[in-house]
Amino acid sequence: MSAVTTALPSRVSLSKTVTDTVVITRRNLLRNVRLPQLLLFATVQPVMFLLLFNYVFGGAIGQTIPPVAGGEYINWLMPGLLIQISAFGAGQTAIGLTEDMSKGVIDRFRSLPMARSAVLTGRTFADVLRNAAVVSLMLAVGFAIGFRYQTSFPLFVAGVLLALSFAYALSWVMATIGLLVHSPEAAQSAVFLPIFPLVFASSVFLPTQTMPDWLRVFADHQPITVITNALRGLMLGEGALLPGQTVGGQVLASLAWIVGITAVFAVLAVRTYRRAVS
Amino acid sequence: MATTDPVVRVRDVVRTFGDVRALDGVSLQFDPGIVYALLGPNGAGKTTLIRVLTTLLRPDAGDVEVAGIDVLTDPTAVRTRIGLAGQFAAVDEYQTGRENVEMVGRLYGLSAADTRRRAADVLERIKLTEAADRQVKTYSGGMRRRLDLAASLVGQPQVMFLDEPTTGIDPRSRMDVWELIEDLVASGTTVLLTSQYLEEADRLADRIGVIHNGRIITEGTSDELKDKLGGAVLEVGIDELDRLAAMTALAAATGEEPVHDQARDRVRVPARDGAGTLVAAVRALDSAGISPTDVALHKPTLDDVFLALTGDQPPGYEPAADPAVAAEERSA
Numbered sequence A: 001m002s003a004v005t006t007a008l009p010s011r012v013s014l015s016k017t018v019t020d021t022v023v024i025t026r027r028n029l030l031r032n033v034r035l036p037q038l039l040l041f042a043t044v045q046p047v048m049f050l051l052l053f054n055y056v057f058g059g060a061i062g063q064t065i066p067p068v069a070g071g072e073y074i075n076w077l078m079p080g081l082l083i084q085i086s087a088f089g090a091g092q093t094a095i096g097l098t099e100d101m102s103k104g105v106i107d108r109f110r111s112l113p114m115a116r117s118a119v120l121t122g123r124t125f126a127d128v129l130r131n132a133a134v135v136s137l138m139l140a141v142g143f144a145i146g147f148r149y150q151t152s153f154p155l156f157v158a159g160v161l162l163a164l165s166f167a168y169a170l171s172w173v174m175a176t177i178g179l180l181v182h183s184p185e186a187a188q189s190a191v192f193l194p195i196f197p198l199v200f201a202s203s204v205f206l207p208t209q210t211m212p213d214w215l216r217v218f219a220d221h222q223p224i225t226v227i228t229n230a231l232r233g234l235m236l237g238e239g240a241l242l243p244g245q246t247v248g249g250q251v252l253a254s255l256a257w258i259v260g261i262t263a264v265f266a267v268l269a270v271r272t273y274r275r276a277v278s
Numbered sequence B: 001m002a003t004t005d006p007v008v009r010v011r012d013v014v015r016t017f018g019d020v021r022a023l024d025g026v027s028l029q030f031d032p033g034i035v036y037a038l039l040g041p042n043g044a045g046k047t048t049l050i051r052v053l054t055t056l057l058r059p060d061a062g063d064v065e066v067a068g069i070d071v072l073t074d075p076t077a078v079r080t081r082i083g084l085a086g087q088f089a090a091v092d093e094y095q096t097g098r099e100n101v102e103m104v105g106r107l108y109g110l111s112a113a114d115t116r117r118r119a120a121d122v123l124e125r126i127k128l129t130e131a132a133d134r135q136v137k138t139y140s141g142g143m144r145r146r147l148d149l150a151a152s153l154v155g156q157p158q159v160m161f162l163d164e165p166t167t168g169i170d171p172r173s174r175m176d177v178w179e180l181i182e183d184l185v186a187s188g189t190t191v192l193l194t195s196q197y198l199e200e201a202d203r204l205a206d207r208i209g210v211i212h213n214g215r216i217i218t219e220g221t222s223d224e225l226k227d228k229l230g231g232a233v234l235e236v237g238i239d240e241l242d243r244l245a246a247m248t249a250l251a252a253a254t255g256e257e258p259v260h261d262q263a264r265d266r267v268r269v270p271a272r273d274g275a276g277t278l279v280a281a282v283r284a285l286d287s288a289g290i291s292p293t294d295v296a297l298h299k300p301t302l303d304d305v306f307l308a309l310t311g312d313q314p315p316g317y318e319p320a321a322d323p324a325v326a327a328e329e330r331s332a
């Protein structure tokens, strides 16, 4: 082993970066498999939302929703809930990262000759896969209590993938928040700060028409509404959209949001990561 | 024999957190193949120095080299040669012992086959083979510590950094960890460990650096340090009527001058030979027909180190409960 001093610092190769990312993703996923109660709790809440909203509000709201939903509130609700649980699920990224930081696991990783990026990408990958599992369970319950997509199977699948891509983008937002607040306790509450107003001031549960003007302008243009509308367009048809909107247009706008959020927050998260741990 | 290059070389390192000067101009260096113990109370800067050495933290000023490589310019190369066990065991509860070790092996860049083979070796070496396929949540505190310490061994590091490897574990597990460290050094690894216990540094370390308020206040071998401190002290409780005769007998037996500590009503005499001095003293008292009410051998504690070196207790210092020392005192 030679210790020649060179001007160029050693780098982690691309193939090592891939291996490291797989190793870290696997490690993070294993936690959900070994502690199945985590996944269970993560699913109970959205299923409860689904049942409560459907049976409590369904009767009253069923009349006011666009006819493409076939008069069933659940058809209207399901695409919105998929976005809601994707948003809530992404919060796990902040909590998982802060737990690892407080336990010294991140220090261990950083002292190893591994790709630095793998810590964050391995975390966000694992969280989106975990989100996929929760979404699948939700859909199973949804189908059981009467949800039916009104378009075609490929469009329905495209909608699910769009929801998961959004979850992935939000994971980077949550990673940034987690790295900023440091402690798991603080992360618990900090993640809901942006999520709650965005989810409720949106078209997730109800059409936005009845909101006061100032709120409706915000609600109609914020990403959660845009993506919820795209999902409804894909799963129910163009009739689910506001006049003048097209399914393609909403999907494109959604993709723009997803790519934009991911790009901005991946950079922010990596930067915060460098600072948070030194 | 060719002169060896120092395996760790730290020069004038400064690191501040706001107003706190966690490292205030630290310099130290030592040769490969030894155990170097960094001794200091809470907040002395031990963890901060370990973090600088293991590429986790950039110093504000100063030079740091590990295994001949500059930590600041080529951290990745340093990381292939070091292992770290932090102050708190960073093992995953929900993975088995083997999975934890294998994960670290993969991250060191070993092939899957090498990882499997070396992980099995490491687990054997730390005597965890039997528990290897159980989830870590079923492990005792000592087992976790050993696993954490050993996980890095899978990468066969040249230098191991151990931050307070025995803090918060029971005496039995502490012995296990000590044996593991001795075994490591015997196989050629260099170890830098931090400790709050003089006893631990004394047992394991070839060289000891005492750190206080971000500075190394003294450095040397265990014996050099003890000479500076004056070694152990024998304290004897004697009935007032026998005191004069007892002090004469103790002076003759130890060749030192006993003094009477008024406040505690004990006769104190330096015990250069530790237990040997104790035995000689008891014999001398016995043949003089004096029976002491109380005999105790006090080894210098970290408290004494600071008292002697700074004339001051470190601020906020709480004497660490040290079962090893306590046990020795009882058996004396």
Ligand SMILES: Nc1ncnc2c1ncn2[C@@H]1O[C@H](COP(=O)(O)OP(=O)(O)OP(=O)(O)O)[C@@H](O)[C@H]1O
Binding pocket: B017, B020, B021, B022, B040, B041, B042, B043, B044, B045, B046, B047, B048, B049, B087
């Ligand atoms: N990230 C940080 N932010 C602010 N202050 C810090 C940080 N890390 C360490 N310090 C401060 O620097 C000083 C040295 O801390 P350090 O953790 O190195 O001490 P230590 O010797 O390891 O103590 P202990 O025995 O308690 O582990 C302390 O005053 C501590 O509060």
Ligand SMILES: [Mg+2]
Binding pocket: B046, B047, B048, B087, B163
């Ligand atoms: Mg410390």
